[in-house]
Amino acid sequence: MGRRERKKAATRQALADAALKLFLERGYEQVGVKEIADAADVSVTTLFKHFGSKEALVFDQDADKEAALVAAVRDRPAGRSVPDALRDHILVSRFAYGANPELRRFLDLVESTPALREYSDRMWIRHRDALAHAIAAEIGAPADDASSAALAFFALQARALTRDHPDPRHMINETFNLLAAGWAAVHPE
Amino acid sequence: MGRRERKKAATRQALADAALKLFLERGYEQVGVKEIADAADVSVTTLFKHFGSKEALVFDQDADKEAALVAAVRDRPAGRSVPDALRDHILVSRFAYGANPELRRFLDLVESTPALREYSDRMWIRHRDALAHAIAAEIGAPADDASSAALAFFALQARALTRDHPDPRHMINETFNLLAAGWAAVHPE
DNA sequence: ATTCAAAAGTGCAATCACTACACTTTCGCA
DNA sequence: TGCGAAAGTGTAGTGATTGCACTTTTGAAT
Numbered sequence: 399m400g401r402r403e404r405k406k407a408a409t410r411q412a413l414a415d416a417a418l419k420l421f422l423e424r425g426y427e428q429v430g431v432k433e434i435a436d437a438a439d440v441s442v443t444t445l446f447k448h449f450g451s452k453e454a455l456v457f458d459q460d461a462d463k464e465a466a467l468v469a470a471v472r473d474r475p476a477g478r479s480v481p482d483a484l485r486d487h488i489l490v491s492r493f494a495y496g497a498n499p500e501l502r503r504f505l506d507l508v509e510s511t512p513a514l515r516e517y518s519d520r521m522w523i524r525h526r527d528a529l530a531h532a533i534a535a536e537i538g539a540p541a542d543d544a545s546s547a548a549l550a551f552f553a554l555q556a557r558a559l560t561r562d563h564p565d566p567r568h569m570i571n572e573t574f575n576l577l578a579a580g581w582a583a584v585h586p587e
Numbered sequence: 588m589g590r591r592e593r594k595k596a597a598t599r600q601a602l603a604d605a606a607l608k609l610f611l612e613r614g615y616e617q618v619g620v621k622e623i624a625d626a627a628d629v630s631v632t633t634l635f636k637h638f639g640s641k642e643a644l645v646f647d648q649d650a651d652k653e654a655a656l657v658a659a660v661r662d663r664p665a666g667r668s669v670p671d672a673l674r675d676h677i678l679v680s681r682f683a684y685g686a687n688p689e690l691r692r693f694l695d696l697v698e699s700t701p702a703l704r705e706y707s708d709r710m711w712i713r714h715r716d717a718l719a720h721a722i723a724a725e726i727g728a729p730a731d732d733a734s735s736a737a738l739a740f741f742a743l744q745a746r747a748l749t750r751d752h753p754d755p756r757h758m759i760n761e762t763f764n765l766l767a768a769g770w771a772a773v774h775p776e
Numbered sequence: 777a778t779t780c781a782a783a784a785g786t787g788c789a790a791t792c793a794c795t796a797c798a799c800t801t802t803c804g805c806a
Numbered sequence: 807t808g809c810g811a812a813a814g815t816g817t818a819g820t821g822a823t824t825g826c827a828c829t830t831t832t833g834a835a836t
Contacts, residue, residue, distance in 0.1 A: 402832055430821065441786050544761035551748045552741055559740045572733035580769025591803055630815050
């Protein structure tokens with residue numbers, strides 16, 4: 399990778415870092431793009447060349463999530479159903495920030511900011527087709543199989559569904575109980 | 588109803604009418620709020636006193652939809668399951684514009700405008716709790732029953748799920764097959 | 777090494793939805 | 807009859823996002 403791309407990546411990183419730092423300090427809405435650009439020592443124009451929107455500054459990794467999602471289905475333990483594998487993956491990705499306080503604060507920021515919540519939801523839904531195809535492949539159905547698409551969509555929406563529930567873990571489990579039972583009925587083995 | 592409220596309602600209606608007319612003529616994005624206000628002969632400030640956002644100008648009826656939704660569940664034919672009743676309701680509300688070309692154009696406008704699609708989706712989801720409570724009441728579960736909440740949420744999301752599918756009717760049916768089977772398994776009668 | 781075009785970055789002005797404010801007009805009603 | 811709330815106005819702002827014309831950097835081909 400040449401100097402050019404390295405510098406570009408550095409600028410991008412500086413922007414994302416500055417943004418996250420400022421957001422955590424003072425809250426998403428209380429920070430303007432101008433400040434972020436200044437903190438990263440670039441112009442606002444440059445900021446928007448790197449990130450399509452203010453929200454995008456916070457979510458700087460996307461492709462790996464999709465890969466992980468597809469892998470969760472494809473590489474699931476033998477005997478585990480597709481919905482159950484998805485349940486596991488959602489539970490882990492939602493509650494496994496372990497003892498990492500940075501991640502914890504980041505998730506709190508997202509959850510407490512409506513604009514970021516919506517953006518995050520939309521990000522997940524963008525992986526809908528990829529997940530649907532992975533599921534269809536697993537059961538040997540055509541790529542545009544409707545039930546696979548429905549399961550993929552619902553699994554991805556589960557985050558939004560369980561967000562404001564008092565007991566998210568329980569809500570997720572109940573939700574996937576419904577999906578798993580329906581899936582088993584539609585696709586008996 | 589006194590003259591005052593009549594005038595207020597008239598202004599509101601003039602705004603909604605002007606907005607819809609302009610949107611249909613030239614497209615949602617190509618029309619500014621200023622133009623709408625001018626067409627209705629009020630100030631922009633007044634426009635925003637009546638409608639919370641530009642999108643809201645298009646969706647001027649909300650309460651009745653929620654009532655219809657709850658009624659679809661509560662007053663369903665004897666022997667019909669809750670998910671099936673919801674399927675019927677969704678199918679009707681989605682395809683029953685009959686020979687009404689105005690409604691047809693309106694729906695096309697919404698479907699072809701990202702901002703309006705999202706707004707419409709969010710509007711439906713706002714009814715989530717009401718629908719969830721109605722479902723829970725039907726099966727004699729506590730109001731915060733998790734499976735009822737999941738079913739309500741998924742049924743409402745079905746519109747978004749089936750939007751960009753080549754055969755929406757088929758997609759809706761497959762989706763509700765999944766939900767109905769899951770629901771039957773979780774709530775055997 | 778020189779040159780050249782693309783890529784990265786800049787600065788400015790503009791757009792557009794939406795808000796705050798301070799103000800006037802209009803009714804409803806006591 | 808008169809007063810206060812409600813409806814409406816106009817202006818000036820904010821804040822994200824875009825378009826434009828411009829300079830600087832740098833990879834690569836000659």
